[in-house]
Amino acid sequence: MTTPPLTHQPRKLSAEGITKTFGGVTAVSDVSFEVIPGTIHALIGPNGAGKSTCFNVLTGVYRPTAGTVRLGDEMLTDCRPHEVAKLGVGRTFQNIALAERLSVRDNLMLARHRLTRAGFVATGLGLPGARREQRRHLERVREIAEFVGVTHLLSQPTGTLSYGDQKRVELARALCIEPSVLLLDEPVAGLNASESRHMARQILDIRDQLGVSVLLVEHDMGLVMSIADRVTVLDFGRLIAEGTPAHVQQDPAVLSAYLGTAAGATSGDQSSAPLTSSTTGSTP
C-alpha cells in the first residue's frame, strides 16, 4: 500500500483560554489544551460539557468570545471554516455531510479542490496543465481511497452506501485536504462493533503511517481509552482533567462528573465501568 505523503508539516494545534457564550449560556469557559504532533488526543465529557462548541471554535464555525486558536505559528481564531481547512485542519462531522448524488470519487475530488492551482477556466477548457493537475489529484484520491479501504466504492454515489462505508468516505474526504491535524466528531457513533474496531485501527494508522495528529470527540470510552495518547475532560464548559487515559480514569473529578458519585471512587469499582476500555467492543 502506498503511504500518502504529507503536504503539511506536523504542527501543534493550541487552544488558549477559549471561552464561548451564547446569550446567557457559557458553553465553554477558559479552556486551554494542545494537540501535540503525532498524537491522538481525545476531548471527552458528559452531555452538554462543551465538546462540540470547542470543536466548532477550533474549526472556525464559531468565533470564540475570548481566547485564541493556533496551528503552529498560524493564528486561526478569526478564520472561516474553509480557511481553517486550507491551513491544515481537516474535520469529519457527527452527521455525515457528503454530497449524496455524487460518486465517492467526485466527493473526494471536491475536497481536493482547494489544493488545485489551475484556474476554473483552464480546468473547464481542459488545458494541458490543468489536465495534468487533474490526473495527479485523481491519483492521490485513489491512494487515499486505498488507505481507508474504499477503492471499490469510488464510482458509487455516496447516498447508496451503508452508514459504515459513508463514515469511511468522510474520513477519506477529510484526508484529501492533506491536513496536519484531523478533528473527528464521534467517529464510531452508529457503527457496529466490527466497524468500530476497524475505525479505531484506521485512526491509529492515520497517526502512525501518515504522521497526522488527531483530535477526537467521542462518547465511546472503549475507543478513547484504547487509542488516545492524551485525554482532555470537560464538564459544564470547564476543563476538569487532562492526562493519559490511565490518569484521567482515576481522576476523582472525572469520575464524579460522569457518574455523579462522591469524588474518590476508584476505577476498579463497578460504578466506574463507563470509563474503562472493556465496556465496548472498540478496542482495535
Ligand SMILES: Nc1ncnc2c1ncn2[C@@H]1O[C@H](COP(=O)(O)OP(=O)(O)OP(=O)(O)O)[C@@H](O)[C@H]1O
Ligand atoms: N448554539 C447554541 N446556542 C445556545 N446554547 C448552546 C449552543 N450550542 C451549545 N449550547 C449550550 O452549550 C452547552 C455545551 O453544549 P455542547 O453541545 O458544546 O456540549 P457537548 O459536550 O458537545 O454535548 P453532547 O455530548 O451532548 O453533544 C450546552 O449547555 C448547550 O445547551
